[in-house]
Amino acid sequence: MTDIKQDLQQIQTLLSDAFAITGSLVCLPSYGQSDPEQRSQLLSKIATHFEQATLQVRNLCERHTTLMSVPGKPTLEPIQMAGLVELIEDQWLHIRLNGLLPHCRYKTPSYLTDTMRRLLDDYERQGGKLPYFEQAVLVLDEHSNIEGRHIYDQDNKGWKAVSNAIKGRLVLDDDQYHLGVVLLSKTSTESVCHITILRPQDLPDFFALREFNYTTQLLYRGF
Known part of the structure; x- marks a missing residue:
């Protein structure tokens, strides 16, 4: 050790x-x-x-770290390190990152890859079952309260760390035939990134929910 x-x-x-x-x-x-x-x-x-x-x-x-339980007291819940995971209608996997996609112009965002892996591990450890897609679309929807995020242009964001993290785990490969990528953004009072992995044929339903009464968080259920 x-x-x-x-x-x-x-x-x-x-x-x-x-x-x-x-x-x-x-x-x-x-x-x-x-x-x-x-x-x-x-x-x-x-x-x-x-x-x-x-x-x-x-x-x-x-x-x-050695996990210990004190008699008479419940074991502490796992720390929600950097986000949350949920399965929507047993079909769409939704991950909320409690922050924006990191800038990757100079360095590979290894922190994001590690965070994604740990969030998925923790979800399975708590009994959740991850879906597996023959073909999928990765939707990254950032909500930001930062004005003029020109340094975070879409081609500078570290979204590839997300596709790398789900490759072989949620979808066979992250090439153009197995995984499509959609980058979205929305002005908001919070700074978070919503990640949704779904089947290509479900995209119309996704965008309908995103457009309809969006401010009620119908799509992301309060995450």
């Missing part, structure tokens, strides 16, 4: 690197005078270090 001190030291190193880069960002000229490209690269590096530290903490918990 890996020594816990080594794991903690690695996490400390990642966080220290992130704080060092943060210091470099603080030392840049004022927002209007600094180089946008340089600023974007530094922000991406900061996010990468914190995401890697988060992955290390997740793995550390799996290796070193």
Whole structure:
């Protein structure tokens, strides 16, 4: 078993690197005078270090945490790490991510791939049965309260991490013959991403629900 001190030291190193880069960002000229490209690269590096530290903490918990139940007290519910999973009418798999799709211009969003895997694992661990599609459509519907998300243009978003996470698990392959992809967005007071995997022939019903009385969350059932 890996020594816990080594794991903690690695996490400390990642966080220290992130704080060092943060210091470099603080030392840049004022927002209007600094180089946008340089600023974007530094922000991406900061996010990468914190995401890697988060992955290390997740793995550390799996290796070193012992679950214990105290007499007279119920066992704690699993932590809802970064989202929720539900099956709609036994046909559509819906996943809510409690955040927006990460920017992937500089780094692969390994945090998102790991999060997706863990959410699906946790759903099955609690007795849920994941559907399997011969052909499927992956719909990613972001709700954002951030104005001018031009840095998150569709081609910069890390949605490929989602298709990679479901490949071989929910659908045979993520090529053009097995998986279609739809990227949607909506102005909202929250910042979340709704992911729905469904059969291609169900797309008309999906868009009908999305269009009809959408603000009542009829489609996403309050998620």
